[in-house]
Amino acid sequence: MNAELDTIVIGGGQAGLASGYHLQKKGLRFLIMEASDEVGGSWPLYYDSLKLFSPARFSSLPHLKFPGDPNGYPRRDEVIQYLKYYQEKFQLPVRINQRVTLVEKDGDGFMVRTMAGDTFRSKTIINATGSFHTPYTPAIPGQESFQGHILHSSEYRNSEPFINQRVLVVGRGNSAVQIGVELAEVSHTSLAVLRPVQFMKSMLLGQDLHFWVKTIGFDSFPFWRFGKTAPSSGSVIDSGGYKEKVLAGKPDQQPMFTSFYDEGVFWANGTKEAVDTVIFATGYRPCLPYLQAIGALNTEGRPVHQAGISLVPGLYYVGLEGQRSFASATLRGVGTDAQFVVKKLLHHLKIRSVHS
Template sequence: MSTIIIGAGPAGLAIAGQLAFHNIAFTVLEASDYIGFSWRNHYDRLHLHTVKEYSALPHFPYPANFPTYISRLQFVDYLERYAEQFSIKPLFNQSVTKIHKASDGTWTVNTQTDTFSADRVIIATGYNRVPFRPELPGQRNFRGIIWHSHEYRNGAPFRDENVLVVGMGNTGAELALDLLDYGAKSFISIRRPINIIRRDTFGRPAQRTAILLSKFPAWFCDLVSGLTQKITVGDVSPYGLGKPEHPPTYDSRRGKIPVIDVGTLDQIKAGNITALPAITQVNAKTVNFSDGRELPFDAILLATGYRPEIASFIGDELADNVLNERGFPKKLWFDTPSLKGLYFLGFSVPAKGVLYHLAIDSEKIVEHIAENNSVST
């Protein structure tokens, strides 16, 4: 029996480490030249929002001298160490173009250059594989820069300029703060109310609280998170951030991850970052907003997220069976005979932390493989 893992980011490495730990053979296919390619190219100031003790990959803790919240470059270093620890040696420049089940029951994986066959395929390409670039109304008229957040490194090029960040998820919130730190005039456009939680509350990291609350019924989690938000964040509607209908934990269970604030909120309250409503029109040098304002901008940054885009290489028929309406896998695996041997890892964004769940979900997958398939060592 053979296993192919698609992707050498955190999810691909997590399941590779689990398989190596259990002496199960595997091959990792990676589209780029490097392990952890996306993390090497994120914006400079990025740190994990989750604490290191709950963010390690399986069977390999972080070095003791790493801080509580690990930087982007430290995380890349950790991924390299992880691959070395478990002798994970991906085949690089293997961009997968098609996956399908062959008549003999095995899975065929086509890349741009090669064809592979395996009894099992674990898709671990991540939920942020492809930047999502919505077309803003009139954006082709704009004479300034329009970048997606994946192109942004730091605010140095925008000093003394008016910059509009579109979207206030965790990335948008941090980019607005980074621009301010580099001397830009920072604005952020928000279409709907934002659920915000402090990264640390009463001296306790939000992730530790989320893990503790997960042991209780949903109604209790919502009660505690709502009260905590009310005390630590307060009513943010006067600052243009709207008023969420539900507590953060309620939204998290429905795939709406709250903003984990690392300082942006205080700068908005202080008037140093301006929150604006939805965009109605982009002009040559200005942008119109739904409240009637028209303001000048030199650059627009799209913090509009990513899409997994799994359907692009598994095909429509398979996608219809395994993906939900948002393009995310419905389960870690499927027990129907036609889908036997196909697994998905790293496509959930739970309140307790993506990396925390990689360790849990990868263990579930390995256990399922051991229980339902003979394995090669």
């Protein structure tokens, strides 16, 4: 059994590191638990060509500017290196290969158990893994009979395995469009969509869109004060000429197919077409089972909270989509959310010490 900590942070990605910075600044005793063998959270798992939709100058964690061209859009590997350097620069105490399997109440604190067989005691918990981990693939009639290849965008790495194939990418969000555009360079690719992709200009009056979002205050508008989470725009930011390529049919857009058959799909108009691969860029679903035992989740498995403050005393969140603002789940947003949560956490610790 380890000595009791002030805080355990679950997750060593951007939200966990931002939380660690503010915890360290306040002199608290804490550890960051990372399930994989390196810091960076989900970033090492993303496809090779992924790039941010916000420029570097709007993509930094607390007190460390993102390096390189401030107006450039960082790629996945640049983000990974930045997160590693952030942890090293501030000497944040990350424990790798520590996948949390259970959080239990322990008096007025918590007991945290990991897959490695270790047990930790902590006065408070910050869950910094985000809330969406399990890839979601909708059930489509006839799917079990399809002889081609079906995968989720979380499994996609690059276009090489799909050269000269007939590929469908299901979805109309950022990942679907990025992957579709990349695949269209080497294969016959279509986006299968319920509604046409909506694009948003990345530049407005000579400034990046994120400049205006931040300037007008939408980036940090406190939706949570009105009992709501920040809405998603539902649009793809056109930071890489994506609109032009989609309009040129590379990839084209097709109304979502209705079912599979052994060699391909049936389109909405009743025609059928042979297809080699279907990639579902259809998002993720909640997967925080280790918090179930303490009553932190609703019936859908989603965390119950307001602005990152759980209904379970001493439990907090950083990195949830729409947690406090439009930017909450982004590199530029987790820092201010972490600062807010750590302030609330400190207040909890002071009350706890008075009553202990």
